[in-house]
Amino acid sequence: MKILLMGNPNVGKSVVFSRLTGVRVIASNYPGTTVSYTRGETKLGEDTAEVIDVPGTYTLEPTSEAEEVALEMLRTGDVVVNVVNATNLERNLYLTLQLLEKGVPVVVALNMWDDTKHLGIDINLDKLRELLGVPVVPTVAVTGEGIKELVENISKAASPRLPVRSRDERWAAVGSIIDQVQHVTHRHHTWRERLSDASVKPLSGGIIALVVLAASFIVIRFIGEGLIGYVFDPLFDNLWAPVLTRLSDLLQGGGFLHDIVIGRLINGEVDFLQSFGLLSSGLYIPFAAVLPYVVSFYLVLSLLEDVGYLPRLAVMVDTVMHRLGLHGYAIIPTLLGFGCNVPAVLATRILESKRERFIAATLISIAIPCAALQAMIFGLVGARGAQYVVIVYGTLFVVWIILGVILRFAVRGFTPELLIEIPPYRLPLWRAMLQKVWMRVSGFLAEAIPIILGAVLVINVLYFFGIFEAIAHFTAPVITNFLGLPEEAVTAVVIGFLRKDVALGMLAPLALSAKQLVVGSVVLAMFFPCIATFVVLLRELGVVNMLKSTGIMIAAALITGGILNLVL
Amino acid sequence: MPYERQITLTRMRAGQSGIVVHLQGGRGLVSRLSALGIIPGKRITKVSSTLMRGPVTIEVDRARVAIGFGMASRILVQPNDESTK
Numbered sequence: 032m033k034i035l036l037m038g039n040p041n042v043g044k045s046v047v048f049s050r051l052t053g054v055r056v057i058a059s060n061y062p063g064t065t066v067s068y069t070r071g072e073t074k075l076g077e078d079t080a081e082v083i084d085v086p087g088t089y090t091l092e093p094t095s096e097a098e099e100v101a102l103e104m105l106r107t108g109d110v111v112v113n114v115v116n117a118t119n120l121e122r123n124l125y126l127t128l129q130l131l132e133k134g135v136p137v138v139v140a141l142n143m144w145d146d147t148k149h150l151g152i153d154i155n156l157d158k159l160r161e162l163l164g165v166p167v168v169p170t171v172a173v174t175g176e177g178i179k180e181l182v183e184n185i186s187k188a189a190s191p192r193l194p195v196r197s198r199d200e201r202w203a204a205v206g207s208i209i210d211q212v213q214h215v216t217h218r219h220h221t222w223r224e225r226l227s228d229a230s231v232k233p234l235s236g237g238i239i240a241l242v243v244l245a246a247s248f249i250v251i252r253f254i255g256e257g258l259i260g261y262v263f264d265p266l267f268d269n270l271w272a273p274v275l276t277r278l279s280d281l282l283q284g285g286g287f288l289h290d291i292v293i294g295r296l297i298n299g300e301v302d303f304l305q306s307f308g309l310l311s312s313g314l315y316i317p318f319a320a321v322l323p324y325v326v327s328f329y330l331v332l333s334l335l336e337d338v339g340y341l342p343r344l345a346v347m348v349d350t351v352m353h354r355l356g357l358h359g360y361a362i363i364p365t366l367l368g369f370g371c372n373v374p375a376v377l378a379t380r381i382l383e384s385k386r387e388r389f390i391a392a393t394l395i396s397i398a399i400p401c402a403a404l405q406a407m408i409f410g411l412v413g414a415r416g417a418q419y420v421v422i423v424y425g426t427l428f429v430v431w432i433i434l435g436v437i438l439r440f441a442v443r444g445f446t447p448e449l450l451i452e453i454p455p456y457r458l459p460l461w462r463a464m465l466q467k468v469w470m471r472v473s474g475f476l477a478e479a480i481p482i483i484l485g486a487v488l489v490i491n492v493l494y495f496f497g498i499f500e501a502i503a504h505f506t507a508p509v510i511t512n513f514l515g516l517p518e519e520a521v522t523a524v525v526i527g528f529l530r531k532d533v534a535l536g537m538l539a540p541l542a543l544s545a546k547q548l549v550v551g552s553v554v555l556a557m558f559f560p561c562i563a564t565f566v567v568l569l570r571e572l573g574v575v576n577m578l579k580s581t582g583i584m585i586a587a588a589l590i591t592g593g594i595l596n597l598v599l
Numbered sequence: 600m601p602y603e604r605q606i607t608l609t610r611m612r613a614g615q616s617g618i619v620v621h622l623q624g625g626r627g628l629v630s631r632l633s634a635l636g637i638i639p640g641k642r643i644t645k646v647s648s649t650l651m652r653g654p655v656t657i658e659v660d661r662a663r664v665a666i667g668f669g670m671a672s673r674i675l676v677q678p679n680d681e682s683t684k
Contacts, residue, residue, distance in 0.1 A: 089634035094627075121660040122636035150661065198630075202638055231656045231665065232613075232647040346665045350653040358667065359654065448667025449654050450631055455663075 032080040034073070034185065035104060037130065038114035039123055040087030041339070041454035043142045045069075046172040047114050048084040049463035051182070068100070075185060083108070089122070091129040092198075096380065110136050110188045112181065117141045117169065118150055120213055124205045127163065132195050136188035137165045140181050144169035151216040159212045164191035173460050223456045230343040231453065240347045243340060251327045255406065258323035267303055267319050275301045275311060291491045297540070304410070305540040312536060313487040316407075317480050321532050322472075324406040328370045329471045337459035337467075341366075342451050349449050355435025356442060357382070358449045361391045368399035371475060372564040375399065376571055386444030392568060393438065393580045396560040397587055398431035403479070403532035408552050411535060415545040422599075423552050430557065430591055434583070478563060479530070486529035490522070490537070499525070513589065514550055515596040517541060527555045529562050546599045550592050557588035608645065608655055608666070608674040616644040617678035624673050632674070635664050643676065 036051075038044045052071030069084045085104050086097040093099040105111070113130055115123040130137050147154060160167045166184040170177030196204065229235040275293055279301060282289040293301060294308030301308075303315035335341055341363055349359030361382055368375035372395055379391045400408065412419045493499055503510075503521040510516050510524070519541050527534035538551050559581070560568060569577045605620055619641045622629050636659050637643070646656040646663060655671040657664055666674070 090630075092630065092634075094631050094634055119660050119662045122662060125634075125636070152661075198633065202633070227663065228646050228656075231649070231663075233650045233653075236647075236649070342665070346649065346654050346656065349665075349667065350649060350651045359665075448670045449665060450635070450667060450670060451665050452635060453656065453663040453665055 032075070032078065032109045033107060034080050034082045035085050035108035035111045036082065036114055037085045037101065037105070037111050037126070038087060038142075039089050039116065039119075039126060039452075041452060042087070042114050042116040042123065043172045044087060044114045045084055046460050046463050047112070047140060047142065047170065047178070047181075048082060049460065049466060050172055050175055050178045052082050068104070073182070075182065080185075088126065090126060091133075095383075105130075105133065105135065108135060110138065110185055112138050112140055112185065114140045114142050114172075117144050117154060118146045118152060120152075120154065121205060121209055124208060125201060128193065128196070128201050128204055131163065131165065131191050131193045134190050134192050136190045138181065138184050138188045139163065139165055139167040140172075140177070141167055141169045142172055144177065145171045145174075149221070153214040153216065155212045155214075159208070162208050162211065165189045173458070227343075227453070227456055230340070231346045236343070236347045240344055243335070243344070247331045247335065251324070251331050252409075254327035254330065255324040255409075258326065259319060263319035263323060267315055271314075272301055272303075278310070287495060290495060291488065294491070295540075304536055307487060307491065307537070307540075309484055309487050309491075312533075313484050316530075316532055316536055317476070317483045320410060320536075321403040321406045321479070322476070324402045324409075325370065325475050326468070326472055328402045329468045332366065332370060333464050333467050333471075334459060337457070337464050339454045339456050342453045345449065345451060346453070353446070354439065355394070355432070356390045356439030356446055357387055357394075357435070358446055360449060360451060361387065364391055365395060365399060368395040369402060369405070370471070371401045371403070371478075372396055372399065372560060373478070373567050374471075374474075376564060376567045379571065383447045384444055386442050387446050389572060389576055389580070390435065390438045390442055392571060393583055394431055394435055396564055396568060396580070397434060397557050397584050398427045400427065400556045401531070401561075403530070404535060404556060407532045407535040408556075411539055412545075412548050412552055415548060419545050419549050422549050423556075426553050426591060426595060427556060430587060434587060438583075482562065483530050483533055486526060486533050489529070490526055490533075494522070509589070513596070514554060514592045516547055516551055516554075517543070520547075520551060523551070524555065524558060527561070528559050528565070531555055531561050546596075549599065550595050553595060554588050554592040557584060557591060559584060559588075605675045605677050608643075608657065608671040608676055609648070609668060611645045611676060611678060613645055613647050615678055616642060617676040618642055619674060620677050621675040622673065623675060624670075628670065628673065632666075632670075636660050636662070637664065637666075637674070 036044050036048055051073045068086055071082050072079050073082050085101050088098040088101040091102055093102055111130055113127050115127060127139060156167055166187050168177055168181045168184050170181055230239045279293050284296065292308050292310055294306030294311050297305050301311050303311055306312055345359035345362050348362050352359050352361050364375045364378035367378050375395045376392045379388045382388050382391055408420060408423055412423060499522040502525060503518045506521050507518045510521050511518060520538060523534045523537040526537055534555050535552060538548065543551065568580060572580060619637060619639050621639060622632055641659060644658040646658055648655045652668040654665045654667050
């Protein structure tokens with residue numbers, strides 16, 4: 032049996048999902064689209080049923096790709112659990128009535144039931160059941176209240192097969208039901224609502240946005256550095272290093288195999304950042320340098336997401352984003368880009384016009400450093416002083432703005448306007464949140480580790496046969512004269528195409544000056560997307576736009592690097 | 600009173616409520632707004648606007664919705680009588 036969880040966005044559908052299903056949850060892409068959904072399993076008495084968390088939708092007359100997917104999935108389901116926000120019955124019932132017209136059995140979960148009381152909303156449940164003709168179960172998914180009753184009622188799901196109505200008729204029907212079942216009395220504004228309103232007002236909203244972003248940054252740094260300093264570095268130094276040293280002795284400290292597996296010894300010892308072997312840097316970079324930041328980034332992002340802050344940020348930055356030919360919602364893929372550019376480029380799908388998607392994807396792949404790259408920037412550039420890190424970030428920010436303004440005027444088309452619901456602030460359900468973090472982090476590991484190991488292997492083989500020296504000679508004029516980097520940096524730039532964190536790691540043994548490191552990091556960040564991002568860009572933008580986007584990247588990287596080389 | 604004063608959503612003051620009278624736009628605009636419950640006859644309250652022609656936030660059926668400035672300027676509202684406020 033297939034159970035579909037359907038409902039408006041922000042009604043706590045995912046929390047109901049996480050309550051119904053166990054640990055075995057899979058995120059998938061809907062075939063032929065980039066709309067993702069999660070599925071899991073639940074026990075119904077003796078049987079196991081598949082549960083699908085359908086993307087949130089306001090209506091079955093699709094206005095977006097996610098809503099089209101929701102409609103497609105509806106055809107495959109046996110039962111629909113319609114999750115309804117009890118505090119906003121008017122709008123939610125519109126979708127409910129549409130579902131009741133479809134002939135699929137429905138159970139209504141009246142979620143956030145606890146909130147109705149202090150909001151002064153009184154709902155006559157019996158009357159609502161009678162008018163809808165299907166079971167209605169009040170639930171509080173965050174605490175788990177009512178979930179058992181909900182499961183029991185799945186077998187009682189019914190379909191009244193309402194006649195198909197027009198939009199106006201349906202809204203009139205919703206109005207009539209509301210008049211009969213809902214009574215709203217006077218209520219006080221809660222502190223959460225006050226805070227909610229404050230975060231979309233010009234002055235207080237701006238201050239809140241700055242505080243939230245600064246706090247996120249500090250927390251990400253704190254957790255990331257904490258994990259590196261107290262967990263991963265000790266593990267590698269105390270447990271893994273002795274193993275590698277012994278292995279190095281076994282391989283007699285040199286030769287082809289040694290160079291590939293362990294890399295070059297630095298002062299007779301294995302150096303995790305500089306040796307560059309499969310088992311040294313090849314494992315250290317993904318696990319100890321990058322993973323801690325990926326974990327802490329996704330923790331903070333998921334928290335902001337689940338608390339409900341992101342739509343408010345979209346409102347606050349909308350005006351600025353319009354100057355860049357985007358609208359406020361584009362801040363969400365942009366923030367995702369600070370984790371990994373791949374999901375970020377995929378997330379540009381939430382933007383409606385081709386123009387916006389092109390601008391957003393190009394800006395992200397040029398000016399937004401992913402967590403992996405940032406971890407390396409902090410590690411390498413940060414070691415020379417915090418001011419250099421500030422220069423790198425400042426440059427990328429300025430590039431983001433200038434390039435955005437140029438693209439806004441250069442790319443034809445129009446940018447539709449912002450229209451989003453601002454959900455109330457909510458306390459997150461930790462279980463559901465950690466589940467999401469885990470899915471994202473394991474996604475990173477599955478994606479990054481094979482590529483990193485492959486990249487290190489390829490580099491070492493090419494290096495061994497002197498291929499890079501040839502490339503270096505060929506491109507040396509640009510790299511040395513224009514960017515002021517040594518010839519050996521060419522290797523890093525080439526490798527940047529595979530993994531940017533690995534590429535930056537390759538600058539480590541070159542004994543660069545602080546200025547050269549800054550130029551190197553900025554150029555690497557901007558120059559080319561990594562192979563994974565490249566593939567997604569190709570898929571999302573098509574060949575022609577992908578080539579345009581790449582051209583912009585190369586030009587922008589060279590110009591910015593050249594300017595930095597002159598100015599610093 | 601036969602005289603009805605209608606203003607666009609953008610010209611309402613923060614905190615002011617009114618009834619949506621008309622959505623001046625094509626099918627796309629109307630269907631996007633109505634999916635969020637913004638339909639003629641609905642009572643709404645303006646929560647805030649942002650600087651430099653940024654989005655307008657309103658409350659409709661106890662939910663808050665942010666609407667881009669251009670779109671908001673195509674929503675005609677009949678505000679509550681000032682004297683009753």
